[in-house]
Amino acid sequence: MLLDRAALARVVERLAGEIAADHPDGVVLVGVLKGALIFLADLARALTDIEVTVDFLAISRYAPDSGRVRILKDLDVDVAGRDLVIVEDMVDTGLTLAYLIGHVQPRDPRRVEVCTLIDRPVRRIVPLSVRYVGHEIPDTFVLGYGLHIADLYRNVPSVVEADRELLRARPDAYVDALYGGSTR
DSSP: BBBBBHHHHHHHHHHHHHHHHHHHTOOEEEEETTTTTTHHHHHHHHOSSEEEEEEEEOOOOOOOOTTTOEEEOOOOSSSSSEEEEEEEESSSHHHHHHHHHHHHGOOOEEEEEEEEEEOOOOGSSSSSOOSSSEEEOOOOEEEBTTTTTTTBSSSSSSSSEOOHHHHHHHHHTTHHHTTSSSOO
């Protein structure tokens, strides 16, 4: 167990306080689907002292052997002249985040910052700054609170460390343990 419900609530409250202090005129939170959905919902609810607009981006998985992604769902909100915070479940290599920042910059936001629940900087390929970090981890595999494998475990209300090799062989290996019984 890396972050239980209480620890997640403390992280969300801390990050909401930092964002509110830095953006007193309001902010556009841009969640990266699907992983950031649960974290973004809690973060938006915790931002009670400033105006909050919520929008989403969704990107494809990296195409095999190309390193390319494409936008599957683009912003609906005009972000020109506004403060924008991209909300991620995890920042790892930085490749996805660098792509997304490059995608939104031409829309002329006043500033673009990043908020992530989990930061794994040991795997960073693209040097970039993450302004709001919930929890930093070493090179471990984690599940829950939006983080998944094969679309399993997103709704687990905590973040847990898991065995990557076991999950590659059996993505449902932790279903009984994390859900208190089979969900099927």
